[in-house]
Amino acid sequence: MQTIKFEIEDGVALVGIDVPGRSLNILTPQLQRELDELFARLAGDDAVKGVVIHSAKARGFIAGADLMELVEAFEHGTSKVEAREQSAYLQGLTRRIETLGKPVATAIGGLALGGGLELALGTHYRVLSERADAQLGLPEVSVGLLPGGGGTQRLPRLIGIAQALPMLLDGKPVGPQRALELGLVDELAAPEQLLARAKAWVLANPDARQPWDRKGWKPRDLGSLAFPHGPLTSRILQAHVASRGNYPAPLAILSCVGEGMVVDLDTGLRIERNYFAQLLTGPVARNLIRTQFINKAAADKLVRRPQGFTSRSFTRIGVLGAGQMGAGIARVAAVAGIEVALLDASLEQAQAAHARLADELARAVSRGQLAGDKAEAALARIHPTADYAELGAAELVIEAVFEDLAVKAEVTARAVSAMPADALFASNTSTLPISLLAGQFPRPADFIGLHFFSPVERMPLVEIIRGRETSDATLAAAMDFVAQLRKTPILVNDSPGFFTSRVFGSFVDEGFLMLEDGIAPALIEQAARQAGMPVGPLAVADEVSLELQLKVNRQAIELGFEERFQRGAAIDLVKTMVNEFHRPGRRAGGGFYDYPEEGGKRLWTGLAQHWPQASQQPTLEELRLRILSIQALESARCVEEGVITDAADADLGSTLGIGFPTWTGGVLSYIDTLGLAAFVEQCDGLAERWGERFRPSAWLRRRAETGERFHPRPTQAGN
Template structure:
């Protein structure tokens, strides 16, 4: 056996140690499942074997679940729901055979057990979990558009009751050992080194080889079905809450509710068949493919620096200089210090620099109040940050992140001052969202070592970093920037230097489309709600208020001064911006008034005067049309970026659109949205929108040619 080690002790207890070769963590590969099936039959057929212990041969982790890299191809292979359900029925049958084989099984869970790993444990008759702070167990399948397909929706509710099980199933909530014991998911806790001994102790005492749900007259704790005391809360209210949270874009939560509701009222084996049926529908669907591919497979590859240039030695930032201690600069200093990096936080005055550090301390204080950190850790973190106004303190920095105001002259000034002090080998990164990197690099004596490092606000929470490659940026500089992003545990994407780069350019189409809708006479509340129903976290009017309308106006004016080509300007909503700022004096949230009112007591509400400022037409479009406008204009702009070489990898486009600018995750990202619809249907949708709402929706000849040839963005990536 290559994935499962079988050892039979003199006491008649078989120890099955899972150690999948070639994987850093155990997953349920076909090889492992085949070997487990052989072991189960061997144990069942050998009278000398009293029972078995399942554990992991890899310290710190039991089994992480199914191999999602195998499941992600189901939709693209065109398999139907019936065929897709086989992935569930086969594993369920194996686990069912294990628990009904007549021999007792104990799970010695010596580390995290997630998804299929926990489902395997639930099929065992006894579970002892490592009592370690790093250990968690859970069923996170919902987060990748699936449901637990190896008995999880049936065993967990029968074990701990439906009200306790649903949060773990619907939210993918992971629990630590103490909570797992309290809920009754496991029978005992023990130090990791003792879980096998504890499991053996149970097997040598008076073990039962029968699960509770297989015993006569068994009843689910708290009851099941419509007459259960909890039914109105768990199923009626739960279904309404699920619908409100998913807006019909994520099919997994309602499928989980259906599995639990239907399956727990029927015999256990029938419940397993119901689970497999729903699992097949999800696996054969596009949403699961999109979520798995972008937010698991591709995100993981990006964080492992799959795009890192070859042949460049690994680097590590020991000392970082941050120019500008405002919100963005302080955020960069914060996450860097958390990663163990010494930080010099520089601003025009020591007072301003210290104010930036004080803001970091305040954020840490909030974490302390919530029990997320300790004072000792806070003190250590803050000790790494040195506020200053003296450029000489930048001596010895490996990397500079410039985060001053978006003014070329100011950025040029601080670049020159920093480069006069830092080592010749240091990398210089500019945190800019709009100013061309190649132009900013002209102020540098070492343009090959100059790169854009675009963080997103708030830096502490936003996972994405957009690296912008200028015309002279070297491969070594790209590699060093990627190493730094990995060091601070962010997700990097790489884009080329173009007006607006990628994220700002595509995000601009979202806000501009919302402003244009006001000019089209669409009700403001309908605009905001349509965006949320499509899956965007915030409506375009609220986002514009947060960015501030005055800032958007200043960008328009800068574009006028620069003579920027119209195709990069995205100014269909400019009349709205100019009217709000110049005439109505409502420049955004920071100033207390924008598209929304901001009462002193907190909260916000749409400004009633919008209907007068931008008259609403009597006849309003369907919500679906507005959703299409938002989704399509951003996807179309991404395709243009791909056509122009701003992004050369669809993975970067999809990760950037979801993690950086809030494109709905269910789509898989802007280019996955096109692939999911199919290029032909997407361009047809755009052509209809162009006819109804304007030429900005018209597909380019390049995109039309791709559609005619049936080309897919990810087919190109795989071929490459």
């Protein structure tokens, strides 16, 4: 099917882009070919005075490339030569357009992102819709790539290096007014006037040429490239620090700008496609695109939802426990339009939580994160109470009380006596098996785990845990509820700690064991950050509290969990910190870190005294491997034990829930990137040096021997 609608009006060729089967246009290879062939014909057509490119769809322009096609290319082993050719084709198309010898304008009706904006930058004039939802940007850095259709060369030439660098490095789109101020577009117009304004300009400017194609033209702020001053130098330093060597795209973008702006455009385009090919054939872009975009989009569309059940929309829920987690759940539900009974042991406690939520919502309004009327409406939907009778109309009750089996059993029993007979029940537990908790509920088929992450309003993930008796209908409804909250669900099967808590626990415990190994605390924390974790294991242990580690250990022993679920690897260290040194974490004023009233936190000097540092410290790279490998190995065990049945859930859970570095694509993508045989060999080496916890299982070795992957290779191109 054709992707272009073409007509000539008053001597102006109107090129309407209409990619079939899409609500928004994307820059497909077919569209590029058709445009290339069309402009080749238009160059020799004397009847055509100029061209206006626009979208033939009701909204938008071109929303970038097809990410699924890029993943397919990754998986099938695109070579650097092929990647350069891919970039060169789009570059050639935009170069053909701007050297057509006739004026070419773009009428941009909405989104122009990535290759869509690059196409527009290759035209001589741009008219943008004044609608607020019109957005222009080059977001390729967010998927580990750089603009490969001339974006790194035209953008700084058009708006200047200093203004172009933030757009290229941050990847954030700009709206109509900012686009006009920057010089990205030449004028704004009402949607119904876009074509007429673009056409009028074409007819009035028969000799249009790009500035950089005029003799003697030079970039207006070329001096800013000079070392050591100027935006390019500072951005290089910032990118180097921020990426920690894990994300190559920012430095590649800076190299493209720095090298390309001192040569002519055509040489700059060759520089761009060489860097583009390096990124496109590397693992980071593949991992980012597959997990953070392709698989996240599929999860958000509830790809794991059981079929055959009518979609549900919840109007009333109850939340048991008004602490930080319970109040957070109540907040996101209320913002989503759901009435919430927020119940705690006393009305005073519930009202105090309501007051805290009022303050939080007010701050969100002051920061521009939420409209004032929406915040007021959300707060009005939250009803603080201590009366279980308030659950009488709830369609779903979520328990978010202390991680204590007896406490959970008590509130569950009291809720059962008040809630409707057909209402669903969910536990926000992070460690206790759902099947065990469901034993306190008269309808275990209607019982499920909904593990939120703190702070709930910012964390995008919900881990849905299916108990042994959880029904498909309950699972489908739980998926619907998570989607209603605009969260991303992953599905796991029941196990102590489920998936995210097991993997997170392996990270924290490894930090404790490093301390016992005599490794300098600062080196432990730095290794974690170098690996790409947001914070080190000692810092995050302070945030969640060491007392919680003790409680998890005690409860696991009392419930008779297997030793590996008892989190006992470094429990003596934790007991010493809590019971002997009285340093359970940040909330108590001190843990592994001190928290002075003025200045930032700093590692407690007593650590070196009580856990003396070894005279020979391991390399940062070895510690980095320990941190990544132990989490990936625990994830593989979750697959082996059937806790995880889809690799995408593991990758999303690890990156969105517990901060596993996104450059890896997630825990199982990390293994696949290394190759399972190489990962097993790496773990064996770590086991010899640091302990048998790194030893791969026989199951994992068999997979390595047969060359299996956790992510299957695609069998056909996506639509």
